[in-house]
Amino acid sequence: xxxxxxxxxxxxAGRVFSSRGRIFxxxxxxxxxxxxxxxxxxxxxxxxxxxxxxxxxESSDPAHPAGVLIEHEPLPISYAYEWPPSMxxxxxxxxxxxxxRLLPRGFILKxxxxxxxxxxxxxPRFIDVLSIERWEPGDIWAGYGSFCDAMLYPLMLHAYKxxxxxxxxxxxxxxxxxxxxxxxxxxxxxxxxxxxxxxxLRARLHARFxxxxxxxxxxxxxxxxxxxxILRNVSGLRAVIEGLPRRKGKPSDWCSYPAxxxxxxxxxxxxxxxxxxxxAQLKPRxxxxxxxxxxxMLRIAARHCxxxxxxxxxxxxxxxxxxxxxxxxxxxxxxxxxxxxxxSPGMGWACAERKSLFDRDKPDAVMALAVVHHLAVRGGxxxxxxxxxxxxxxxxxxxxxxxxxxxxFVELRANMDAGQEAYGADEFKRCADAYxxxxxxxxxxxxxxVRLLRxxxx
Amino acid sequence: MKxxxxxxxxxxxxxxxxxxxxxxxxxSIYLQLLxxxxxGVAVAVxxxxxxxxxxxxx
Numbered sequence: 245x246x247x248x249x250x251x252x253x254x255x256x257a258g259r260v261f262s263s264r265g266r267i268f269x270x271x272x273x274x275x276x277x278x279x280x281x282x283x284x285x286x287x288x289x290x291x292x293x294x295x296x297x298x299x300x301x302e303s304s305d306p307a308h309p310a311g312v313l314i315e316h317e318p319l320p321i322s323y324a325y326e327w328p329p330s331m332x333x334x335x336x337x338x339x340x341x342x343x344x345r346l347l348p349r350g351f352i353l354k355x356x357x358x359x360x361x362x363x364x365x366x367x368p369r370f371i372d373v374l375s376i377e378r379w380e381p382g383d384i385w386a387g388y389g390s391f392c393d394a395m396l397y398p399l400m401l402h403a404y405k406x407x408x409x410x411x412x413x414x415x416x417x418x419x420x421x422x423x424x425x426x427x428x429x430x431x432x433x434x435x436x437x438x439x440x441x442x443x444x445l446r447a448r449l450h451a452r453f454x455x456x457x458x459x460x461x462x463x464x465x466x467x468x469x470x471x472x473x474i475l476r477n478v479s480g481l482r483a484v485i486e487g488l489p490r491r492k493g494k495p496s497d498w499c500s501y502p503a504x505x506x507x508x509x510x511x512x513x514x515x516x517x518x519x520x521x522x523x524a525q526l527k528p529r530x531x532x533x534x535x536x537x538x539x540x541m542l543r544i545a546a547r548h549c550x551x552x553x554x555x556x557x558x559x560x561x562x563x564x565x566x567x568x569x570x571x572x573x574x575x576x577x578x579x580x581x582x583x584x585x586x587x588s589p590g591m592g593w594a595c596a597e598r599k600s601l602f603d604r605d606k607p608d609a610v611m612a613l614a615v616v617h618h619l620a621v622r623g624g625x626x627x628x629x630x631x632x633x634x635x636x637x638x639x640x641x642x643x644x645x646x647x648x649x650x651x652x653f654v655e656l657r658a659n660m661d662a663g664q665e666a667y668g669a670d671e672f673k674r675c676a677d678a679y680x681x682x683x684x685x686x687x688x689x690x691x692x693x694v695r696l697l698r699x700x701x702x
Numbered sequence: 703m704k705x706x707x708x709x710x711x712x713x714x715x716x717x718x719x720x721x722x723x724x725x726x727x728x729x730s731i732y733l734q735l736l737x738x739x740x741x742g743v744a745v746a747v748x749x750x751x752x753x754x755x756x757x758x759x760x
Contacts, residue, residue, distance in 0.1 A: 389730035422729075441737050449729030460731050467748040473738030480737055 246270075250596035251359065257374040267316045268303060269374065276312045278377045287349055288373070296342055298362070298369040319369060320530075320551060321604045324358035324394065325413035326580040326588060328563035329402050330570070331368070332409075335361040336395035336485055338368045342376075343385070343478045347471045352379035356387030358394050359417075359598070365575035366566050382465035385474050392442055393419030396481065400443070401428070403488035404436055408559050410581055417592055422447040438484035496560040511689030515644070516544060518686035519613070522642055522696040523548040528608035532638070534584050535615035539565040542577065545611060551576050553607070557583035584615075585623040602637070609640035613694065616672070617646040620664045621656045627667060627675045635679035635699040642696055645672045650691035669693075 248270075252260040257275030261268055271279055282288050283302075291297035303315035324332055335358050346352055353375050360372040397420040398409035405428060412420055426447035434440045453460075519541050523531070529550045533542045536554030538561050546552045554577060556562050565579040582588065587601040612634060619625045634641045646653055648668050657664075672693075676682060680697035687693050735742040 386726040389727045446733045449732050453728035460728050463749050467745045469745045470741045473742035476739035477737045
């Protein structure tokens, strides 16, 4: 029996399952009708060619020879609460672009959810083709509310209030409710684009009309709401999102780390060469770069990998990396906001709708350069736990150890009286030897060492 | 704007099967009419007019 993806049970039009790395969507009669209309319109092919829709084709299932099965190009899993602001913005604009392309041709997105988007590198692709269905005069955009809750409001929270939205979206998968969100805004905020209509007025209307919207929807249908009214709303939302200012306040200090650190130029060059050489030798299909910062080493690694997922807890540096990849057309880097001390858990129904970081595609190697001292001092995670986790995550690891005599370590620990007494070169060697076989090593200056490791028993 | 808003508040619930698998929310539907420009407001007025008409036909 095929095991359906636990994230796809809500849609009455079909369900997703995977088989040997391939992604299929099994259609119900309703889904089959919708898909055939969409396919026959020629729009499906156009949207794939334009890069808006994930590559999709009809496939076959020996178990159900009569039914239509569609197959999608597999994309790495990531969620809105892991995307930096520019990626969430692109996912939101993708929805609006799709509405603009679909409505004039008699189709519509029946919902709006950032979980219907995955990224190919830093390019968003809409993955849920069954969200696209026929539009008839009078149909409203049922996804407008969830578009606001899960995409517009988090972006406004970041841009207008300078508050990171990641924790909010992780706390509530459906996004931020208008009643709560409106409480953050004062009278002067009503002058900011989009706040009066999409936040304040929407919250008031929700408070006034708490009954479900089905009956009213029928009234609107009878009054034949035209597509132009929906498109007007869509273009208004586009203007709001495109006009959102950059976050308030100065960028995080980590954005300037590449120019402000304790490396001497020769040691830095040795480290770069070692990373380049090691990954050229390994050629991992999927690499995780833990603590990727703005991606200086990640970009070297990306030359040798099919895909590099850059993980960093600082949204500003992840956003800077995403911007750079977008600007330079790099398509094999996926930058995600992720604190390895508290990575994404399994969430939603049965804790399985949204996968934990460790339940996704397994990396072939992890890279953790100049990170272990941060995890030890700021995260309080002993080296033993860190190296145990890296060895369990992937068969190979590239790890840079920073000694306690390094100026960065001294600075990090300046305000601490106790903790991590065991941290040091001997402890690193002991733990590395316990979990790994060292394949190669390089001294990057007097206080740093990079090791290429293979996990024992793998 | 106030007239339209009051009109929207007075709308009846005529029964036609809705085909949504998610509830768009009454408040969000009203808002879509308001931000839908002239066409959206025209629909709201039309709905309001129907309400009045059906009231006198009773």
